[in-house]
Amino acid sequence: MSDKLSFKGRVVVITGAGGGLGRVYALEFAKRGASVVVNDLGGSLGGEGNNMRAADVVVSEIQEKFKAKAVANHDSVTDNAEGIVQTALDSFGRLDVIVNNAGILRDSSFLKMQDPAFGAVIDVHLTGAFKLTKAAWPHFRRQNFGRIINTCSPAGLYGNFGQANYSAAKLGLVGFSESIAKEGYKNNINVNCIVPLARSRMTEKVIPPHILKNLAPEKIAPMVIYLSHESTKVTNSIFELAAGFYSQVRWERSSGQIFNPDPKSFTAEAIFDQWSSIVDYKDKTFNKVTHPTQLSDYNALITKARQL
Numbered sequence: 001m002s003d004k005l006s007f008k009g010r011v012v013v014i015t016g017a018g019g020g021l022g023r024v025y026a027l028e029f030a031k032r033g034a035s036v037v038v039n040d041l042g043g044s045l046g047g048e049g050n051n052m053r054a055a056d057v058v059v060s061e062i063q064e065k066f067k068a069k070a071v072a073n074h075d076s077v078t079d080n081a082e083g084i085v086q087t088a089l090d091s092f093g094r095l096d097v098i099v100n101n102a103g104i105l106r107d108s109s110f111l112k113m114q115d116p117a118f119g120a121v122i123d124v125h126l127t128g129a130f131k132l133t134k135a136a137w138p139h140f141r142r143q144n145f146g147r148i149i150n151t152c153s154p155a156g157l158y159g160n161f162g163q164a165n166y167s168a169a170k171l172g173l174v175g176f177s178e179s180i181a182k183e184g185y186k187n188n189i190n191v192n193c194i195v196p197l198a199r200s201r202m203t204e205k206v207i208p209p210h211i212l213k214n215l216a217p218e219k220i221a222p223m224v225i226y227l228s229h230e231s232t233k234v235t236n237s238i239f240e241l242a243a244g245f246y247s248q249v250r251w252e253r254s255s256g257q258i259f260n261p262d263p264k265s266f267t268a269e270a271i272f273d274q275w276s277s278i279v280d281y282k283d284k285t286f287n288k289v290t291h292p293t294q295l296s297d298y299n300a301l302i303t304k305a306r307q308l
């Protein structure tokens with residue numbers, strides 16, 4: 001592809017775009033001709049306080065660098081997601097892309113994690129993404145076009161010590177995305193998850209400097225741009241992005257073991273005996289390793305088991 005992926009005439013909302021990854025996305029979309037709503041309430045890493053400057057500075061940067069259209073919105077994604085969408089409509093008359101990027105951290109070991117730390121993180125990442133998507137959805141349906149990028153995390157896919165709240169929110173976003181990707185398909189609404197690793201205030205204290213230096217947030221933006229473009233048909237997918245390494249992550253089901261349902265033989269002891277077959281990831285004569293993407297991918301298994 002030699003032509004530039006242009007966003008001329010497109011309107012993009014990026015939450016949490018007053019710094020870190022969101023700021024880089026906002027600049028890149030603007031450079032490519034999009035009108036951008038830079039949302040950020042300007043809070044601390046833990047989500048306390050607010051400061052209008054965060055979003056305002058990025059809007060000024062966009063206007064100075066690219067003479068592009070950009071407007072700030074200072075609402076919290078948890079309190080007024082409708083207001084964020086309304087800012088796009090009032091300022092630019094439409095909405096085409098949302099990047100659910102706003103995030104906070106309240107890390108602590110599970111032993112010490114209290115309700116407020118769990119709730120606040122779920123609220124911003126998962127409920128905030130739900131609310132913004134919900135507000136954008138009718139517009140996307142009406143115009144038969146929409147692109148949604150949800151920001152997940154390695155901690156969500158694999159778990160991480162001290163981040164039970166964050167992991168739950170981030171993997172929750174995967175399930176959320178996989179469902180609405182199916183609902184949006186017929187209206188050309190694509191929904192994808194990105195799993196970035198980048199230098200920002202979220203990572204600067206936990207990743208050693210020699211690794212951080214390779215993790216420029218600018219190395220994440222190209223995939224966000226690609227997935228958001230009208231020419232991109234990719235949906236219902238998860239992409240890991242770090243330091244210029246891009247890959248797709250998918251579910252894998254082992255070739256497994258079908259048990260004869262006779263209660264005399266279908267026992268916990270049978271599972272004990274066949275454990276290595278249940279967790280076997282090699283193709284077998286009758287059962288293959290599969291990569292399910294929808295609920296109905298279960299049907300073949302159920303049919304097979306019933307034949308016994």
Ligand code: NAD
Binds near residue numbers: 015076
């Ligand atoms: P960041 O702290 O620089 O950016 C997050 C932004 O979200 C901040 O500017 C913050 O003010 C804003 N924000 C927080 N709560 C908000 C709310 N309620 N409403 C609106 N804005 C709000 O961190 P970042 O690294 O740029 O993170 C961006 C996203 O990427 C987050 O969702 C984060 O969980 C995710 N992520 C980052 C990494 C990484 O390596 N940096 C890894 C995995 C996932």
